[in-house]
Amino acid sequence: MEVPRIWRLKKQRYALQGEVCPHCQVKIFPPRDVCPECGGEAKTPFSFSGQGEVYSYTLISNAPAGFEEQAPYTVAMVKLNEGPLVTAQLTDLGDEPVRIGMPVEMVTRKIRNDGDERGMIVYGYKFRPVMAK
Amino acid sequence: MNKVFIVGIGQTPVSESWDKSLKELAGDAGLMAIEDAGIGYPDGLFVGNMMAITANHQAQFGTLMADWLGFHHKPALAVETACSSGSSAFRMALMAIASGEMETALVIGAEKMTDSPGSEITASLATAADAELEADFGLSFVGLNALLMRRYMHEYGWKHEDFSDFSINAHANAAHNPNARFRNPITRDSFTRSPMISDPINLLDASPVSDGAAAIILSSRPIQNGRKPVSVVASASMTDTLSLQHREKAVHLKAAEASAKTAYAQAGLSPSDIGLFEYHDAFSIMSALSLEAAGFCAPGEGPRLAKEGKIKFNSDIPVATMGGLKARGHPVGATGVYQLVEATLQLQGLAGPTQVKRNRYAMTQNIGGSGSNIVTHILQSE
Numbered sequence: 262m263e264v265p266r267i268w269r270l271k272k273q274r275y276a277l278q279g280e281v282c283p284h285c286q287v288k289i290f291p292p293r294d295v296c297p298e299c300g301g302e303a304k305t306p307f308s309f310s311g312q313g314e315v316y317s318y319t320l321i322s323n324a325p326a327g328f329e330e331q332a333p334y335t336v337a338m339v340k341l342n343e344g345p346l347v348t349a350q351l352t353d354l355g356d357e358p359v360r361i362g363m364p365v366e367m368v369t370r371k372i373r374n375d376g377d378e379r380g381m382i383v384y385g386y387k388f389r390p391v392m393a394k
Numbered sequence: 395m396n397k398v399f400i401v402g403i404g405q406t407p408v409s410e411s412w413d414k415s416l417k418e419l420a421g422d423a424g425l426m427a428i429e430d431a432g433i434g435y436p437d438g439l440f441v442g443n444m445m446a447i448t449a450n451h452q453a454q455f456g457t458l459m460a461d462w463l464g465f466h467h468k469p470a471l472a473v474e475t476a477c478s479s480g481s482s483a484f485r486m487a488l489m490a491i492a493s494g495e496m497e498t499a500l501v502i503g504a505e506k507m508t509d510s511p512g513s514e515i516t517a518s519l520a521t522a523a524d525a526e527l528e529a530d531f532g533l534s535f536v537g538l539n540a541l542l543m544r545r546y547m548h549e550y551g552w553k554h555e556d557f558s559d560f561s562i563n564a565h566a567n568a569a570h571n572p573n574a575r576f577r578n579p580i581t582r583d584s585f586t587r588s589p590m591i592s593d594p595i596n597l598l599d600a601s602p603v604s605d606g607a608a609a610i611i612l613s614s615r616p617i618q619n620g621r622k623p624v625s626v627v628a629s630a631s632m633t634d635t636l637s638l639q640h641r642e643k644a645v646h647l648k649a650a651e652a653s654a655k656t657a658y659a660q661a662g663l664s665p666s667d668i669g670l671f672e673y674h675d676a677f678s679i680m681s682a683l684s685l686e687a688a689g690f691c692a693p694g695e696g697p698r699l700a701k702e703g704k705i706k707f708n709s710d711i712p713v714a715t716m717g718g719l720k721a722r723g724h725p726v727g728a729t730g731v732y733q734l735v736e737a738t739l740q741l742q743g744l745a746g747p748t749q750v751k752r753n754r755y756a757m758t759q760n761i762g763g764s765g766s767n768i769v770t771h772i773l774q775s776e
Contacts, residue, residue, distance in 0.1 A: 317541040317545040319595075323591050350531055
């Protein structure tokens with residue numbers, strides 16, 4: 262893994278920062294500078310609440326290189342309350358079975374370390390079930 | 395645009411090929427096609443391949459194959475669009491001939507996957523997904539398809555076992571194909587009990603990691619070798635967002651639909667004219683999505699076609715007639731060329747026990763990524 266590449270992503274990975282389109286107001290995650298809805302230029306930062314619900318999920322048993330020691334783990338598409346979908350691991354699942362529609366919230370967690378490659382530990386977003394208040 | 399004909403074909407058995415390298419497999423298929431066509435060396439070479447760089451440490455694979463095959467001082471290049479690389483290479487060759495730039499061209503699709511340990515080839519395959527948005531979080535390529543399948547089951551109410559007939563049909567057809575990886579029949583029981591990879595996708599939902607190469611000679615003149623001439627009447631390539639999360643509706647392959655519609659319009663045909671459909675059954679969910687996107691049934695109805703037996707080689711819309719990706723095998727960059735070789739054999743009446751009856755028009759659909767780069771072709775027997 263490359264240090265500058267991960268460093269560049271710090272706002273979206275640690276603060277769930279995307280963009281809002283100044284033309285059609287649609288919320289965009291991650292930032293992509295051209296609005297996927299109206300095609301206008303969209304560079305206004307917008308921080309997402311981190312609240313959403315599970316749109317789909319899978320339990321990965323055969324992990325790609327770099328993730329073997331975490332397997333099995335759950336990856337989900339999460340529909341954020343503000344609209345966009347984001348792909349991330351689920352964590353802190355406890356005994357509750359995952360289901361489509363389950364409310365989840367973003368937390369910052371270790372995504373992986375790159376072992377002996379560069380000694381880097383990569384952090385980023387995961388989602389956990391919304392805690393009872 | 396000049397008319398373009400398929401005048402030679404070649405294919406290696408799909409297998410775990412311990413004693414052949416990537417270039418040897420590709421070379422074998424290429425030489426078979428050259429010999430089959432009997433018109434000498436063509437004007438150029440187009441190679442479809444996904445993982446020569448990541449799995450086989452070789453860039454310039456097109457140049458290497460021109461060198462290996464003795465294409466001295468002729469143009470060659472490799473094309474990469476993940477799982478649809480083979481069809482993309484075929485399309486490049488087709489355009490070169492249709493434009494008049496070349497009179498003949500060799501297309502080779504090749505992939506060598508089994509040299510790599512499982513986790514490494516899984517990581518290589520995951521580069522077909524969006525690196526920053528999907529693969530960085532440990533999502534495998536199987537995992538992406540599992541997300542699609544779970545959502546599809548949720549939206550349309552199908553159960554996992556409802557997908558079994560796609561795999562059972564593929565294995566039944568592969569039993570008659572000497573080049574297929576898996577020639578053993580499977581049952582509903584073995585399907586439901588097979589080990590889980592990324593739930594709900596289990597081993598028998600998934601096409602196997604394989605080695606193989608297939609090749610085609612295209613020409614501006616019809617075939618000389620006594621077999622029925624086959625021409626290309628449609629070629630349509632379409633893209634969608636690279637990541638699944640950015641699609642308007644995850645379980646609808648919009649690019650597949652657009653590519654099929656464009657192909658039908660080019661050929662002046664509709665789904666009912668198509669006598670066989672070599673679809674991209676990398677996973678059972680992709681079989682359903684591909685049938686729906688190509689207009690053979692309504693959204694959400696793919697599994698019903700399979701359950702009612704309509705996808706069998708002697709029924710309404712034959713698919714995977716030589717085993718498909720599921721049972722012939724899915725050497726990624728080679729797959730599109732295998733589909734076109736098999737469709738050619740069907741149109742020439744040379745498909746053996748799984749020969750389809752209506753063999754005037756055949757359609758192939760090759761799906762790159764999770765539906766992000768789709769190439770559809772229609773072939774016609776003259």
